[in-house]
Amino acid sequence: MQGTDNGLGSPAELKDPNYFPPLAKAIPLGIQHVLAMFVSNVTPAIIIAGAAGFGYGSNSPDFPQMIYMIQMSMLFAGVATLFQTIGFGPVGARLPIVQGTSFAFIPIMIPIVAGKGVEAMAPLMGGVLIGGIFHACLAPFVGKIRFALPPLVTGLVVTMIGLALVKVGIQYAAGGVPAIGTPEYGSLLNWTVALSVIVVTLALKFFARGMLSVSAVLVGLIAGYALAAALGMVNFGNVGRAASFALPNPFHFGFEFSIAAIVGFCLMAIISAIETVGDVSGITKGGAGREATDKEITGATYADGLGTAIAGIFGALPNTSFSQNVGLIAMTGVMSRHVVTIGAIFLIIAGFVPKVGALISTVPIEVLGGGVIVMFGMVVAAGVAMLSDVDWTRRNMVIFAVSLSIGLGLQLEPGALQHLPSTAKVLLSSGLLPSAFLAIVLNLLLPEELSAQSTEELSGGMGSKKHPAE
Structure with a gap:
């Protein structure tokens, strides 16, 4: 155009x-x-x-x-x-x-x-x-x-947003939250409809051009909707x-x-x-x-x-x-x-x-689940892409590790906060806010001197080591 x-x-x-x-x-x-x-x-x-x-x-x-x-x-x-x-x-x-x-x-x-x-x-x-x-x-x-918000912080926040939402996509694809525990939850019918959305979306995203590629999720949802209607689900x-x-x-x-x-x-x-x-x-x-x-x-x-x-x-x-x-x-x-x-x-x-x-x-809900699996996965991917711009020194690895571990851990196990006031529980169990807060504060407080140090000690030899001449 x-x-x-x-x-x-x-x-x-x-x-x-x-x-x-x-x-x-x-x-x-x-x-x-x-x-x-x-x-x-x-x-x-x-x-x-x-x-x-x-x-x-x-x-x-x-x-x-x-x-x-x-x-x-x-x-x-x-x-x-x-x-x-x-x-x-x-x-x-x-x-x-x-x-x-x-x-x-x-x-x-x-x-x-x-x-x-x-x-x-x-x-x-x-x-x-x-x-x-x-x-x-x-x-x-x-x-x-x-x-106060370099790629290390913004990339972590965007990644955490996606990670907090992927569970919703899987629940929707399987039949929705109210269906959890019922025989219909996770049925072949539900997953067939959800997967049809994902397949059409991926096919258009990678093999189509122009507006068809840009609107791949929308067209995928329409295809899944048509299948669901044919199966009597609408x-x-x-x-x-x-x-x-x-x-x-x-x-x-x-x-x-x-x-x-x-x-x-x-x-x-x-x-x-x-x-x-x-x-x-x-x-x-x-x-x-x-x-x-x-x-x-x-x-x-x-x-x-x-x-x-x-x-x-x-x-x-x-x-x-x-x-x-x-x-x-x-x-x-x-x-x-x-x-x-x-x-x-x-x-x-x-x-x-x-x-x-x-x-x-x-x-x-199964059709929507197929769409949001793709969308929320793309949110995670966008966060990872932002993190690719980070200089992964030991300092930045520590900030990322601590922020991600605490934020994601509290989101996965909200019962660990049962003794806190209700307001604190709501804020901390989101996972996103504690991750963002820790990343911002640690990025502002930790000395930059750590940036000059190698990551070899922290990685414990798990990654490839550079030659001293490099």
Whole structure:
């Protein structure tokens, strides 16, 4: 899609965020952005509703609440994207940044809502609102705190996010959390449907080109959905009962202050802010061949936080910039923020139509499981890729080892925290927060002198030793 052969504009115009391509080209490009992020955007709402216990089974009295959360995920992803592309005052980078519901906060949210039903959403939304405000307040300082988050820390955090979520993918593929212990859990039927999604996704990712490759997970889910429908696993009853139009409801789930939720969301806001800085830099480098300005980074962070805070008011989950759309801009070569604005409008329209959310909710949990196994595995892979930039001195190995061991260990064995207050248990059992905290603190405190020392003593000869002359 690059160049002038497709009638998109001159090379100089394509690098200009303010350029508006011909509408006949801009609309399909905007829809591409929606397709690239759609599955990742609605999945967190389904996961959190399921973790709380009201996301499974169309007969549940609270099942419509999941439909509402899916609806709000679309609506406020679109709103937050408009904050970035159009902006107002200091808010917004005025760049083609696509916002969507963040996976990063899921390990923090699951312990807060686990098995507590729809009542757990009030403290969760309180955390989203306060965390979003705190996130926005980081905007003037975000450039100054980057020193505390080198690839060692950010790579570990991203890896921990993925590791915290892979269990969810396996549970979904096997039949969902409520099915654990039943004869149907892990059945050949369930795994056949889940694996069909994975096979189609991998085939398209590696053997297709263009938008088919970019939307591989979405097409894989559609293929798995078709198979599940043929096997009688899809129920469309809720689609017919869902309204054709509905407005968002302020404080839909209520509002409650929870120390655990507020602390968790504020700490994760720091990580999310740094992630957004990276995405802004990726967009300007990949799309325009330049570095991001301080004004763009500050505006993007303001939009990130404000978008999250407003989403919390209406019952949606935290928003962040979506990295997959950064790659899409590099692929198409179109830097226009107006193209992304068109995509945002499509998301907002879908967010006003509950039937869209009801249709998404018909996706069997096994189909979603196949998709999230791939997505969460990619999160881990992204973290490992970031860690490949680390200079693995003994100092850095110690920081990584201690942070990963304690964080992952507490997540796997939360019973070790049974004597702590409930707030501390929620925060520490996430695994992500203790890992991030330890990595940041150790990176700031441990002397750099250790960096000059060999890793041979620590590895105990397990790895290959370099010749002294090397």
